[in-house]
Amino acid sequence: MDVIELLVLFAVLQLLAVLAFAISPYVRPRRFKLKGSHVIITGGSSGIGKAVAVEAVKNGASVTLMARKKAKLLEAQQEVEKYVQEGSKQRVNIIVLDVADEYSKVEQAFKEAVSELGPCDMLVNSAGVSCSKAFVDTDIEEFENVMKINLNGTVQATRAVLDQMMSRQRGRIVLISSQAGQIGLYGFTAYSASKFALRGFAESLQMEVKPYDIYVTVNCPPDTDTPMLQAESNDKPKETQLISETAGLFQPDVVAKIILKDSQRGVFLSYVGLDGFLLKQITCGMSTVISTAEALQQVFLVGICRAIGLFYLTSFDKIVHKCKREREMAAITEKNKSE
Numbered sequence: 001m002d003v004i005e006l007l008v009l010f011a012v013l014q015l016l017a018v019l020a021f022a023i024s025p026y027v028r029p030r031r032f033k034l035k036g037s038h039v040i041i042t043g044g045s046s047g048i049g050k051a052v053a054v055e056a057v058k059n060g061a062s063v064t065l066m067a068r069k070k071a072k073l074l075e076a077q078q079e080v081e082k083y084v085q086e087g088s089k090q091r092v093n094i095i096v097l098d099v100a101d102e103y104s105k106v107e108q109a110f111k112e113a114v115s116e117l118g119p120c121d122m123l124v125n126s127a128g129v130s131c132s133k134a135f136v137d138t139d140i141e142e143f144e145n146v147m148k149i150n151l152n153g154t155v156q157a158t159r160a161v162l163d164q165m166m167s168r169q170r171g172r173i174v175l176i177s178s179q180a181g182q183i184g185l186y187g188f189t190a191y192s193a194s195k196f197a198l199r200g201f202a203e204s205l206q207m208e209v210k211p212y213d214i215y216v217t218v219n220c221p222p223d224t225d226t227p228m229l230q231a232e233s234n235d236k237p238k239e240t241q242l243i244s245e246t247a248g249l250f251q252p253d254v255v256a257k258i259i260l261k262d263s264q265r266g267v268f269l270s271y272v273g274l275d276g277f278l279l280k281q282i283t284c285g286m287s288t289v290i291s292t293a294e295a296l297q298q299v300f301l302v303g304i305c306r307a308i309g310l311f312y313l314t315s316f317d318k319i320v321h322k323c324k325r326e327r328e329m330a331a332i333t334e335k336n337k338s339e
Contacts, residue, residue: 028290029215029266032172035060038117040110042099042157043127045072047226048176048259050080051252052124053092055260057083062090064113066097066157067127091117099127099153103160110160120161122172122263125154128194130228132236135189143190150194155201162209171214172263175202179222179247182279186320187240195220203287206268210288215266220280221255222247222273239323243316247275266290281305 039056043049044065053063057080065080067073073094084090093116097109114120128150131142158173165171180188181195199218206216223229223244233241255272262270268288271280282305284298 030213032122032215032264032266034122034260034264037061037121038064038114038119039122039124040064040066040113040120040157040161041124041126042066042097042153043125043176044094045069045076047126047228048221048224048252048255049124049126050076051256052126052174052259053080054083055253055256056122057081057085057090057092059260060085060088060090061122062092062117064093064095064117066095066099066109066113068096068098070094070096093117099125099157100149103156106156107160110157114164119164119168121170122174123157123161124174124176124259124263125157126174126176127153127157128176128228130232131190132187132232132240133190134187134237138190143193146190147194147197150191151197151201154198158205162214165214166209166212169212169214171209171212172266173205173209173214173216174259174263175216175218176259177218177220179220179276179279181218182220182283185240185243186316187237202268203285206288215263215268217259217263217267217270219255219259219262219270220272220276221250222275223249224255225249225251237323239320242319242323246312246315248273267294278305278308282309 034056037056037060039053039061041049041053041056041063044053044063045067049065049067053065053076056063063080065073065076067076073096077092077094081092084092093113095109095113097106099106110120129146131138131146133142154175158175161171161173165173175198177195177198178191180192181199184192184196202216202218209216236244250272258270258272267290269280269284271277281298281301284302289295289298
């Protein structure tokens, strides 16, 4: 069998795999409606979380905002309430909560939310922190704190709503990851580790809860204009700054609309922007899909996107090496001045 015959055989096998997928009875989730739903949002006092709350209310949902600081929650509540539809039964509640606190407190906060507005139909895990330092400059305690909030906090919040969702056989769970949860980047050893971990948690969880008509969405936004990004930029390494800029800067409301649209459809891996599309194809792995079109994209584009990705990686390596040389030259110049 020559090379051409092997390629034809490979193409036929790919098509057969797609056809087998297309007739699967377990693929397409039922449409999820936000109107009349109760959406609980951790990290809901600012950034992406608050933007998701605004969009959810615009679409007829009631929301519970959770965050650590009451003052910021009250401000967010007032802002989100402006979008409550006149004459509706929509409500916007707030609950002070640190999702990384002991589980009993997290569980109690969610019970309070449910007692006020009814069962949770959608959970948006937006609470999180960033850390943009080279690994050698990162304290172990700081690394552990990032994991505790970004991973453990998400796990605890999800666990608090899951039993009720499964008993009702209805629900959506959103995990806010990052493009740094798809590709490891300079300065994001702690942050990327926490976001990569969310992916493994989400894939396993999705397989467990799909029979209950519960769908998990992992959204991976690039840099988004939020208070967290602004705080992160204060001490972000030059390498990290230059690499992050390649994906552009997005507004929270743009990301929020994509999150809600994809989670309603039951999309597992949700992306933002062209770079996000490329990364989705490259990192699709064994994640679930919801349509033949999505499957075809991954089958036929993963190789092309991987090739493009290699050019990106080469450019990132050049940035890192250039910054290293600049630091070395600066150190030599400084030493010469002092002599």
